[in-house]
Amino acid sequence: MTAVATGTLLSLQNVSHRYRTSGREVNALDQVDLDLRDGEFLVLVGASGCGKSTLLKIIAGLLDPTEGSLDRSPGLDERGGIGMVFQKPVLLPWRSVLRNVLVPTEVLRTDGAREAALGLIDSTGLAGFEDAYPHQLSGGMQQRVAICRALLTDPPLLLMDEPFGALDAITRERLNLLLQEIWSETRKTVVLVTHNIDEAVLLGDRIVVMSPRPGRIVEVIENDLPRPRGAHTYADPRFAELSVHLRAQIVGTDHE
Amino acid sequence: MSDRVRSLAAPLVRSVLIAVVLVAGFVACWAVAIEVFDLQAYVVPTPGAVWQAFWENDSFLWPALWVTLYESLAGFALSIVVGLALATVMVYSPLLRGLIMPSLVALNATPKVALAPVLILWLGLGVNSKIGMAFLLSFFPVVVNTARGLAEVDADLLDYFRLLRAGRVRTFVKVRLPNSLPMMFDGFKIALPIAIVGAVIGEFVASKEGLGYQIIVAYSTFSSDLVFAAVILVAVASTVLYGVLVLIERLLLRWRPRSDAPAV
Numbered sequence: 001m002t003a004v005a006t007g008t009l010l011s012l013q014n015v016s017h018r019y020r021t022s023g024r025e026v027n028a029l030d031q032v033d034l035d036l037r038d039g040e041f042l043v044l045v046g047a048s049g050c051g052k053s054t055l056l057k058i059i060a061g062l063l064d065p066t067e068g069s070l071d072r073s074p075g076l077d078e079r080g081g082i083g084m085v086f087q088k089p090v091l092l093p094w095r096s097v098l099r100n101v102l103v104p105t106e107v108l109r110t111d112g113a114r115e116a117a118l119g120l121i122d123s124t125g126l127a128g129f130e131d132a133y134p135h136q137l138s139g140g141m142q143q144r145v146a147i148c149r150a151l152l153t154d155p156p157l158l159l160m161d162e163p164f165g166a167l168d169a170i171t172r173e174r175l176n177l178l179l180q181e182i183w184s185e186t187r188k189t190v191v192l193v194t195h196n197i198d199e200a201v202l203l204g205d206r207i208v209v210m211s212p213r214p215g216r217i218v219e220v221i222e223n224d225l226p227r228p229r230g231a232h233t234y235a236d237p238r239f240a241e242l243s244v245h246l247r248a249q250i251v252g253t254d255h256e
Numbered sequence: 257m258s259d260r261v262r263s264l265a266a267p268l269v270r271s272v273l274i275a276v277v278l279v280a281g282f283v284a285c286w287a288v289a290i291e292v293f294d295l296q297a298y299v300v301p302t303p304g305a306v307w308q309a310f311w312e313n314d315s316f317l318w319p320a321l322w323v324t325l326y327e328s329l330a331g332f333a334l335s336i337v338v339g340l341a342l343a344t345v346m347v348y349s350p351l352l353r354g355l356i357m358p359s360l361v362a363l364n365a366t367p368k369v370a371l372a373p374v375l376i377l378w379l380g381l382g383v384n385s386k387i388g389m390a391f392l393l394s395f396f397p398v399v400v401n402t403a404r405g406l407a408e409v410d411a412d413l414l415d416y417f418r419l420l421r422a423g424r425v426r427t428f429v430k431v432r433l434p435n436s437l438p439m440m441f442d443g444f445k446i447a448l449p450i451a452i453v454g455a456v457i458g459e460f461v462a463s464k465e466g467l468g469y470q471i472i473v474a475y476s477t478f479s480s481d482l483v484f485a486a487v488i489l490v491a492v493a494s495t496v497l498y499g500v501l502v503l504i505e506r507l508l509l510r511w512r513p514r515s516d517a518p519a520v
Contacts (some may be wrong), residue, residue: 020446062415079421086412094434094511107422135513 003123004071009157009189010036015068017054017215023073023184027214029065030095031111032210034217036157038073041183044193047250051215052097052193056161059191073156079108080153083188085163089142089171090132091149098130101148112252113152120148128135144178151182160192162196163197175252184228197250201242202229209249219249260275268503275495301481309481321489323466325385325497327455331390332448338391339398339443347406347432348424364396368454372461386458386466393454403441404435411459438512439483448501452494484512 004011020029029051036042036059044052057063058070060082075081091100098117105113121130124144125190134142143163150158162180164172176199183190194200200207201223209219233239283303289295290302296461297305310317342360372389378387409431417427459468467486474482 056370057415060415060419062418072450082419084416084419086286086416088410088412090410090413090416092431092434094437096511104420107417107426133511135511 004051004073005035005040005135007050009038009073010076011071013069013071013254015055015058015070017051017058017063020064024198029058030216032068032215032217037206038156039187039189041180041190041203041205042059042192043200043207044191044210045195045197045200045204045207045246045250046210046215047212049212049215050210051212052210053161054215055210056159056191056193056223059157060159063104075156079134080104081155081157083150083153083158085143085146085150085158085160087162087165089134089139089146091142091145092100093134096131096133097126097137098132098144100151103149108153110153112186116154117148120151121145121256123182123256124148138171140167140175143167143175147179147182151186154186156188157192158188162193162195165195172196172199180205180228196242197246198234200246201225201239203232207246209246221246270500284427298478298480301484305481306484308418308478309487310489313482313485317467317486317489320465320470320486321493322388323383324452324455324459324468324490325493327386327466328390328448328452329497331392331454332394333442335390335395335398335447336444339395339402340440342399343403343436344405344428346403346504353403360396360399368392369457373455375458376462380442381462381464386455386463386468389458390451390454393457394451397443397446398440399438399443399447402436405439406432406505408439409435431495438509440502441509444501445498445505449494452490452497456490457461468514476480 001235012032012034015029015032016027018025018027020026024080027144032051033056034055034063046052058065061072087121092103095103098114100197101117101121102113104208105111105117118130121127124147126141126144126148129141134145139143140197145162164175167175179192180190180203192199192203204221204223207221208217210216211218221242223242225233225236225242287303299311313328313502342356346356366388371392372385375388375392376385379388412432414427417431433434455466456468456471459466460472463469467490471483471486474480474486
């Protein structure tokens with residue numbers, strides 16, 4: 001593993017991932033090159049099967065690419081250096097909200113995280129629910145708990161795998177704005193996987209468009225819509241322009 | 257009384273009331289059936305005769321009950337220990353699971369009751385062979401359910417713990433074990449009554465104490481009233497222990513949504 005350049009958190013060179021299923025070889029990811037800039041909000045968008053979740057798992061270190069190389073800045077290799085939120089909240093149902101948020105520091109055996117956890121719970125609008133069990137919360141609130149848990153170790157990198165995909169449209173928009181707020185306050189690098197084009201345009205600094213079979217990067221779009229973005233952003237002509245362009249790219253690549 | 261205690265106790269009170277009504281109805285039908293079909297006392301004793309037989313013989317029925325319960329609970333505890341150990345091995349080693357699971361299925365398919373004489377040959381006439389019998393009958397549901405509970409963990413949750421580099425032991429203690437508790441208890445609820453049946457069968461075959469032994473002795477003197485008294489005692493004790501198990505389950509699994517908690 002070589003060191004990454006200054007200002008770069010992680011660098012992928014020529015990364016491919018293949019696996020065999022029922023005797024057939026699947027090209028989940030094909031020759032991907034990507035640098036993650038320190039502090040950016042990166043969105044991976046594409047139709048299902050384009051390898052965006054596979055790419056996220058490779059970035060997380062949960063999956064080794066079958067080809068290519070991956071360089072990570074030292075901060076990411078520390079335990080708790082990467083926070084992750086999944087499509088399902090995957091909380092521990094037998095633990096209260098507070099004790100769920102405290103899971104990472106408990107596993108890493110670091111003390112004094114209680115105050116930090118309570119602060120996160122408060123800032124994500126969960127105050128008063130510290131002692132509730134997950135099943136007593138709505139899906140959106142459970143996902144807020146998952147976000148708190150991912151942020152507890154104050155990781156430089158936050159990975160999100162379609163975190164709002166299972167939520168209703170209104171809850172999703174609220175959490176989009178909450179996520180933008182967290183990002184602009186903490187300046188963490190965020191990688192968000194989504195198949196929702198509006199979400200991609202609303203949140204991303206850079207939007208990486210991927211196409212399926214084999215999973216490839218077809219385009220990287222710099223999105224300079226002014227921040228903070230919100231309801232007014234949807235009225236921005238450049239928002240419409242970008243989302244029309246993305247729809248053409250993604251919906252087009254799905255009909256071969 | 258706190259709300260939590262009340263919410264735990266209310267369904268219990270209701271089930272006890274239902275049980276009382278059911279038992280009263282059963283005893284009434286029993287008494288009526290004897291009159292209607294003109295049954296002889298050695299075939300079916302009256303409820304009154306059974307009641308009397310119990311209190312005339314309670315000086316040895318109670319000690320016999322304690323012996324049987326000791327054997328049953330020891331066998332059940334052994335099931336839990338061995339079941340958890342085997343289930344853990346199976347979760348972490350697909351190879352060993354491939355060896356253990358078919359063996360367990362084959363063992364479960366053999367008529368274990370027929371093995372009682374062999375166990376007595378191996379473990380002697382005392383309590384050990386009965387503990388062995390209780391274990392043999394009860395451990396299959398424990399191991400199968402525990403193995404399922406340990407294995408059926410959300411893949412993303414396991415990924416999350418891998419991301420934290422939690423290690424196998426921590427992941428086991430923090431995720432797999434608590435995750436398996438509901439299913440483990442489902443297994444326990446099947447296993448506990450079977451363990452008691454196992455102990456009684458062991459006593460039937462060869463023993464000098466326990467309720468199974470007392471039932472055999474009572475049969476040999478055609479004391480049907482005493483047989484019924486002993487059988488009912490086993491059934492009542494088994495039901496009470498089941499209730500205790502359900503209470504422990506409710507206390508441990510308070511975090512579960514109410515709708516998931518079935519009544520006793």
